[in-house]
Amino acid sequence: MLPLLLGPSVLLIAVFVIAPAVYGIYLGFTNTQLTGFAARDPDFVGLDNYQNLLTSDEFLGSLGHTAQFVFFSAIIGQTILGMAAALLLRKKWLRGKGLFGAAILLPMVVPEVVASLTWASVLSPRDEGTFNRLIGLFGGASAAPLQEAPMLSIIIVNIWRGIALAMIMFQAALEDVPDELIEAARVDGAGAMRVFRYVTLPLIRGPVFLYLLLTTITTVGVFGLVYFLTQGGPGSATQLTSIYIYQHAFQYSQIGLGSAASVILLALLLVLGLTYVRLSKVEV
Amino acid sequence: MATAATLEKSTATVRKPHRRMSRVMAVRQAMQYVLIVLLALFCLVPFAWMVLSAVDAQAGPTVQSPEFTLDNFVRFFTKADTPRLLANSLLISVSATALNLACGIFGAYALSRIRFRGRKTFMFSILLIRVIPPPATIVALYLMMVKMSLDNSYLGLILVEAAAALPVTLWLLKGAIDAIPFELEEAAWMDGSTRFGAIRKIVFPLVGPGLGAAALIAFMAVWGDFLTPLVLLQSPDLYPLSIGLFRAFTAFNQVDWGVLAASAVIYMTPPAILYGFLRRYLFRASIGSAVKG
Known part of the structure; x- marks a missing residue:
């Protein structure tokens, strides 16, 4: 009788989370359209959608963009800056830890629309844009970052947004590294870089790997942050797979194709997700 | 120097x-x-x-x-359409959070106290659900909602948002209930309470901080969501702040920058303040990663 208490939760998750995932797999085998004839009476088309996708430069390009985006923003940028922040905020002599910590957290805390909006002003092509004023100080000519280096721009925006999560995860991991160990290495004459490389890093390898999986998974799901700024453009320069799916399903009305693309994305992530759940060794 | x-x-x-x-x-x-x-x-x-x-x-x-x-702030609250955005955001976020917690607290109690078959599988499955990126299910979700006539409505969006935040809520609350000694409930039974009476008298008061944290996380997730309302809502009357800001920003003809900036400040204030309360609690809970995005 008491397990029934779980009923409402199971029902909500089953209907609004599981069912769409399953229904999506079915839709991927059809030529369903958002409007028109194929909306009312879709045909079963087998693997056509998948064949189209896997031979489509646009879709493969979107996978490539997502891979680039994940690799440079999440795996490289957020990890390095998050680690730097976590290591710096651990120094005993550092004053104003609370303020620095709060500043780094702010980009993560605000809604993604606000995050995009702030960056729209920074990356504005006008001379008065924050970025252009900054390079003006160093004598550089004004640029239009979102047009001239769109991928780099959105990578930087996403690094900015994700430093905090990396920092938090690494701070928690670093708490388990005994100070004596680091001091002992320093006394033996090891420099800061060597201490990090040979003492600290091996001790927090597990949490770091876990973070890399987690950030990869969440970064693949990034949509609003980029869509708000570029809508996938210019051309298809920042068309991530998430944006590809949205545009094809809702703007070009190709529900079947969009669903098949979703399934491909899901399949790729499920592998990472299962590894994550296995490795995170959560207690149930 | x-x-x-x-x-x-x-x-x-x-x-x-x-x-x-x-x-x-x-x-x-x-x-x-x-x-x-x-x-x-x-x-x-x-x-x-x-x-x-x-x-x-x-x-x-x-x-x-x-x-x-x-x-700019005065204009935000007196313009024809902007106060509506704030009201919609509040309505959607508060309702979805309430529904989420109502389902979550009982579900978490069952997960914490009862060793039924499939419990472990269920816990791991909902953890795995967290790895599904929203863009990967949004297409099918939209079509389902259309077929159930739940698209373009508060109710539909609230149900979806409540469900999307449930895995995290269940995990958090299960942890919080695990921390309450079962003996306390047994003692209440001895004193003549029913099982539900004991839940009401023992578990609800003690689960307070965990419930608060779950509420804030769910609220912030719904409040900040952009993709789901973008896809599910068509009438501007229903738009929450996230969509309102996006539409205002992409309205090429005439953007009222002052009001847009004021809206953004108003929009970001609740999560920024709520996060301050949460911070200490959150990262002790093993599911700290849930706050991203």
């Missing part, structure tokens, strides 16, 4: 024997200060436009020194 002086003093006290070392240390510490300040600036500078323009009578799309006014 003042900081360099204090730095040198503080290192000198730590490393008494090496006077010459302390100069090297001071330089190194100063460099690390520079690093952390640069990092903090990188994080804060993008907000400059929003904060300055929100109080600028002549606000434009880029940073400029403001001609101070609070008129």
